[in-house]
Amino acid sequence: MSLLGEALAALRGRRRNVPVEEPSAWSDDRALVGAIIDGSQAAFAQLVETHQRTCAHVIGRMVGDRDQVADLLQETFLAVFRQLHRFRFESSLRTWISRVAYTTALQYLRRRRLEAQWMVAVEVPEELGIGDEGPGPAELSEALQAGRQLGAALERLSAPQRLIVGLHYLEDFDLAEIEQVTGLARGTIKSHLHRARQVLKQELVKHATAGELL
Numbered sequence: 001m002s003l004l005g006e007a008l009a010a011l012r013g014r015r016r017n018v019p020v021e022e023p024s025a026w027s028d029d030r031a032l033v034g035a036i037i038d039g040s041q042a043a044f045a046q047l048v049e050t051h052q053r054t055c056a057h058v059i060g061r062m063v064g065d066r067d068q069v070a071d072l073l074q075e076t077f078l079a080v081f082r083q084l085h086r087f088r089f090e091s092s093l094r095t096w097i098s099r100v101a102y103t104t105a106l107q108y109l110r111r112r113r114l115e116a117q118w119m120v121a122v123e124v125p126e127e128l129g130i131g132d133e134g135p136g137p138a139e140l141s142e143a144l145q146a147g148r149q150l151g152a153a154l155e156r157l158s159a160p161q162r163l164i165v166g167l168h169y170l171e172d173f174d175l176a177e178i179e180q181v182t183g184l185a186r187g188t189i190k191s192h193l194h195r196a197r198q199v200l201k202q203e204l205v206k207h208a209t210a211g212e213l214l
Contacts, residue, residue: 029093037085048077051094054171055101058181061163062105076104091180095173098181153203161196164189 026032026043035043052073059072079100087096154162167173167181178189 030089033084033087033093036081044081047080047097051097052077054094054098054167057166057171058098058101058163059105061159061166062102063108064159068108072101072104072108076101079104092177095177095180098167098173098177102181102183153200156199156203157196158192161192161199164192165196165200168193 026035026046032043032047036047055073055076056069059076060066060069063069063072076097080097083100087093091099154165157165164178164182167178168175173181175186175189178184179186182189
């Protein structure tokens with residue numbers, strides 16, 4: 001089986017006999033990328049395994065159709081495989097791969113004639129005040145990780161807000177990385193996070209109050 005076929009089989013959960021190679025050979029992203037370019041099936045399988053969760057998050061938040069995520073993941077890693085030789089480490093590998101996932105999802109929306117709807121949703125006016133209202137970053141990150149009654153609150157966010165909140169608080173992307181992945185201005189990203197914190201604060205307060213009444 002070809003390198004690409006082997007890696008995509010691994011992505012689909014049907015990993016075959018991928019040769020075992022010394023992990024020390026891929027001690028960093030440069031070593032991993034070099035091994036893939038040199039034809040290592042195991043190295044590409046490792047890249048897929050490492051980054052598929054983040055890519056699934058990006059795609060799922062954008063397209064809103066769980067049935068499409070697996071197919072778009074395959075499209076994403078096919079594009080990664082084809083373009084990897086052009087990667088120049090001007091960003092982190094995970095940021096670049098996440099950008100490929102974002103672009104793949106955007107192309108899907110374009111095919112479905114939903115791109116304009118997404119672009120309107122992401123363009124929040126930058127002049128909105130960015131205050132400290134809502135839970136702070138540490139508190140919100142802890143609450144999200146613990147899954148404290150926030151499922152309903154997350155569904156109240158717009159799709160771009162869910163994407164940005166997930167990247168920032170669950171995947172630990174900083175604002176510069178989110179800017180690189182989405183192409184959005186820093187102020188727009190901050191506006192989304194500000195609005196999202198306000199909504200999540202309301203949900204946290206509501207459940208805290210309900211807990212006190214029980």
